[in-house]
Amino acid sequence: METAPVRAIAAGLFTGYDxxxxxxxxxxxxxxxxxxxxxxxxxxxxxxxxxFEERRKLADLSFLIQGITFTVYSDGRGTERLFPxxxxxxxxxxxxxxxxxxxxxxxxxALNLFLQDIYGKQCILRDRKISRSLIYSCPHFRREMxxxxxxxxxxxxxxxxxxxxxxxxxxxxxxxxxxxTPSGISYVLENRLVxxxxxxxxxxxxxxxxxxxxxxxxCRILRSLSPRGEDDAQIVLLSPGIYNxxxxxxxxxxxxxxIELVEGRDLIVDGGIxxxxxxxxxxxxxxIYRRMDDEYLDPLAFxxxxxxxxxxxxxxxxxxxxxxxxxxxxxxxxxxxIYAYVPEFIRYYLGEEPILRTVETYICAKPDDLAYVxxxxxxxxxxxxxxxxxxxxxxxxxxxxxxxxEFHNRIVQNPRNYIAQPVIPLSxxxxxxxxxxxxxxxHVDLRPYCLYDGKKVVIVPGGLTRVALxxxxxxxxxxxxxxxxxxxxxxxxx
Amino acid sequence: MLSRIAESLFWxxxxxxxxxxxxxxxxxxxxxxxxxxxxxYQLRWEPLIVMAGEExxxxxxxxxxxAPNVFEFLAFRQDNPSSIIQCITKARENARTxxxxxxxxxWEDINGLYHMVGRFDPRDEIIAGPHRFxxxxxxxxxxxxxxxxxxxxxxxxxxxxxxGWSLERAEMTSRLVDVQYQNLLDELPxxxxxxxxxxxxxxxxxxxxxxxxxxxxxxxxxxxxxxMLILHPQHPRSIRFSTTEVQSGLRAISGSGxxxxxxxxxxxxxxxxxxxxxxxxxxxxxxxxxxxxxxxADMFALIGSDIAHNYFYYAVVx
Numbered sequence: 003m004e005t006a007p008v009r010a011i012a013a014g015l016f017t018g019y020d021x022x023x024x025x026x027x028x029x030x031x032x033x034x035x036x037x038x039x040x041x042x043x044x045x046x047x048x049x050x051x052x053x054f055e056e057r058r059k060l061a062d063l064s065f066l067i068q069g070i071t072f073t074v075y076s077d078g079r080g081t082e083r084l085f086p087x088x089x090x091x092x093x094x095x096x097x098x099x100x101x102x103x104x105x106x107x108x109x110x111x112a113l114n115l116f117l118q119d120i121y122g123k124q125c126i127l128r129d130r131k132i133s134r135s136l137i138y139s140c141p142h143f144r145r146e147m148x149x150x151x152x153x154x155x156x157x158x159x160x161x162x163x164x165x166x167x168x169x170x171x172x173x174x175x176x177x178x179x180x181x182x183t184p185s186g187i188s189y190v191l192e193n194r195l196v197x198x199x200x201x202x203x204x205x206x207x208x209x210x211x212x213x214x215x216x217x218x219x220x221c222r223i224l225r226s227l228s229p230r231g232e233d234d235a236q237i238v239l240l241s242p243g244i245y246n247x248x249x250x251x252x253x254x255x256x257x258x259x260x261i262e263l264v265e266g267r268d269l270i271v272d273g274g275i276x277x278x279x280x281x282x283x284x285x286x287x288x289x290i291y292r293r294m295d296d297e298y299l300d301p302l303a304f305x306x307x308x309x310x311x312x313x314x315x316x317x318x319x320x321x322x323x324x325x326x327x328x329x330x331x332x333x334x335x336x337x338x339x340i341y342a343y344v345p346e347f348i349r350y351y352l353g354e355e356p357i358l359r360t361v362e363t364y365i366c367a368k369p370d371d372l373a374y375v376x377x378x379x380x381x382x383x384x385x386x387x388x389x390x391x392x393x394x395x396x397x398x399x400x401x402x403x404x405x406x407x408e409f410h411n412r413i414v415q416n417p418r419n420y421i422a423q424p425v426i427p428l429s430x431x432x433x434x435x436x437x438x439x440x441x442x443x444x445h446v447d448l449r450p451y452c453l454y455d456g457k458k459v460v461i462v463p464g465g466l467t468r469v470a471l472x473x474x475x476x477x478x479x480x481x482x483x484x485x486x487x488x489x490x491x492x493x494x495x496x
Numbered sequence: 497m498l499s500r501i502a503e504s505l506f507w508x509x510x511x512x513x514x515x516x517x518x519x520x521x522x523x524x525x526x527x528x529x530x531x532x533x534x535x536x537y538q539l540r541w542e543p544l545i546v547m548a549g550e551e552x553x554x555x556x557x558x559x560x561x562x563a564p565n566v567f568e569f570l571a572f573r574q575d576n577p578s579s580i581i582q583c584i585t586k587a588r589e590n591a592r593t594x595x596x597x598x599x600x601x602x603w604e605d606i607n608g609l610y611h612m613v614g615r616f617d618p619r620d621e622i623i624a625g626p627h628r629f630x631x632x633x634x635x636x637x638x639x640x641x642x643x644x645x646x647x648x649x650x651x652x653x654x655x656x657x658x659x660g661w662s663l664e665r666a667e668m669t670s671r672l673v674d675v676q677y678q679n680l681l682d683e684l685p686x687x688x689x690x691x692x693x694x695x696x697x698x699x700x701x702x703x704x705x706x707x708x709x710x711x712x713x714x715x716x717x718x719x720x721x722x723x724m725l726i727l728h729p730q731h732p733r734s735i736r737f738s739t740t741e742v743q744s745g746l747r748a749i750s751g752s753g754x755x756x757x758x759x760x761x762x763x764x765x766x767x768x769x770x771x772x773x774x775x776x777x778x779x780x781x782x783x784x785x786x787x788x789x790x791x792x793a794d795m796f797a798l799i800g801s802d803i804a805h806n807y808f809y810y811a812v813v814x
Contacts, residue, residue, distance in 0.1 A: 066611065069592065069607045263594075268499070268500050279810050281499055
């Protein structure tokens with residue numbers, strides 16, 4: 003059932019709102035909200051811009067005081083920027099979420115089985131479902147992990163899987179997997195907290211599912227990994243430290259789970275056991291939720307110049323004296339060239355058809371694909387296989403000739419390092435434009451956070467909706483001027 | 497508790513205390529000098545630089561010792577590691593590295609203080625004089641003490657904070673007495689009474705004027721002032737009180753009983769507390785105030801490094 007257009011909007015926040023040629027998450031046609039958005043639309047439409055601006059400032063102040071900021075250290079003092087937060091929520095009716103939830107769970111199971119296999123018996127290689135050379139040429143494939151039995155057989159304890167809705171098909175697609183150390187969950191939880199303070203009544207009226215059980219779920223999984231049993235488990239979160247852009251999240255999660263936040267220098271390995279340095283002497287550590295890339299973990303095993311890691315940590319891990327989450331070597335599963343094979347993994351390991359669609363992907367390591375890509379660069383999105391965070395990307399239609407040429411050369415020199423995909427016209431959600439003080443359609447994606455305990459996949463409803471706040475921009479990464487929104491999954495359809 | 501956390505708590509507290517003490521001294525000095533002749537007005541800014549221990553840096557940055565320069569230097573200069581703004585920044589930086597170990601209220605309070613300090617425009621404040629700024633700092637640091645006391649469990653982490661600010665306070669009071677006494681004594685008119693106003697200012701800067709009045713009634717005598725700031729058993733800014741706080745904090749962490757000690761820092765703190773308990777001010781003057789305070793300063797430095805060796809540092813294992 004659609005709601006009748008509200009006349010009052012002419013003077014309000016929605017003045018001049020244009021759906022453009024994109025799928026609009028809020029409106030099915032101009033002035034007609036979709037069912038899930040009906041309630042919030044009524045509230046926003048009846049709100050004066052001044053009133054909205056006031057609430058927006060309140061939200062900003064709240065983020066600033068809580069120190070939920072990015073730090074740019076160029077002047078010695080540290081300039082802090084707010085991670086832009088947009089007050090208009092992104093809403094998913096329950097039925098849509100159920101579909102996503104099932105699709106993600108299936109995908110996480112397949113990724114985990116793939117990792118078990120690739121660092122174990124390598125059946126998938128023997129059955130020739132994927133070529134050896136593609137695996138072994140992956141920069142994040144870790145030979146050190148071959149034959150290692152990880153606790154509970156779990157590699158992907160936490161996965162952040164990026165989804166987008168294609169305006170043409172109106173369906174969700176998986177854009178990429180993040181199986182190493184995905185970040186952003188703290189923004190999900192903090193966004194929610196701020197929203198409940200600023201629009202308290204809307205939550206009840208809309209029937210929004212809660213999300214605050216995430217830290218408890220994560221902690222439960224970490225505890226289960228302890229080699230000395232769960233009761234005495236000493237769990238720590240290993241952070242690169244205060245200068246890491248995700249540091250806020252590290253301390254946030256440590257606090258929420260009631261575990262110790264440690265840096266590499268707080269830990270020491272003695273006789274294959276990991277200890278932390280306390281004021282009462284050394285204390286054994288059982289489980290490390292590490293928020294540090296593989297190559298920095300242990301200077302003895304990986305980069306010898308890393309000062310962030312703990313010498314001997316890999317040895318302790320391989321001996322089973324300490325558990326790491328996520329496992330080492332997961333980068334082979336979220337490699338952007340491997341991405342194209344995940345549907346095949348789902349069929350191979352689970353005997354099921356993939357529930358979620360994936361984007362057509364050209365693997366430049368394949369000669370035919372390479373030829374096509376080089377010819378169609380202005381129409382494609384090119385991605386570096388091992389990168390994340392929106393780095394090393396070419397968006398063909400938005401790039402100038404010089405940039406395209408540059409990428410052309412880079413791809414020719416190292417085809418394995420690149421993949422290409424068609425440009426997806428991302429769906430949009432009304433978002434506040436500070437300069438016009440009106441709402442405009444802005445492109446969004448969605449990153450749900452999937453927890454895997456070895457038996458089932460638990461996903462808190464929703465996830466992080468990232469929004470490209472620049473008008474017309476398709477890049478939602480925070481490092482590239484993106485912001486975020488609270489994501490509401492409804493109990494019903496709205 | 498991780499050693500790194502304990503160390504950060506210790507320094508967080510020290511920086512907060514240093515910011516407050518600097519603000520107090522700046523504010524009081526300024527007001528005291530309003531009533532002075534122009535000559536002494538210039539002269540009396542010198543000791544503040546000495547107290548902060550940053551004479552060399554000051555000389556490099558400024559050609560003249562005057563009120564606006566000293567105020568700017570001690571309050572706002574980013575390149576002065578002891579400036580109030582730097583102390584608040586470092587306190588907050590320490591808090592940020594351990595925000596999972598302090599209460600949310602503490603973090604939001606110090607983070608708010610940091611942002612508040614950053615909003616001051618030094619040019620406006622230098623014209624307005626130090627009172628407005630210093631008052632905000634004093635209020636801000638007091639509030640942080642209050643929030644800490646009311647929201648953080650009084651466990652060993654809290655004890656490290658207590659030790660941090662007490663040790664810093666003991667050092668600052670000791671320096672204040674030393675520098676001011678030296679300076680004011682040199683200035684004493686050969687005939688007539690010592691300048692009461694200046695000693696009142698010293699007392700005011702540690703918030704001890706009323707306590708002094710209650711104890712000694714009107715007359716302000718330099719020896720009594722010094723005696724009170726060093727030996728008063730209850731005034732929270734006296735050296736004796738602050739040192740006793742350090743000792744109590746150390747004992748609470750190690751669990752040592754009366755008359756015993758668990759480490760070198762405790763032994764020294766205990767020794768110092770006993771000395772301050774039984775010393776009399778005329779004995780101190782007989783020894784020479786400056787040499788006496790120098791000995792205390794050495795002890796504070798030793799206690800600080802012993803705490804670090806005992807609780808913060810691990811020898812590198814080959």
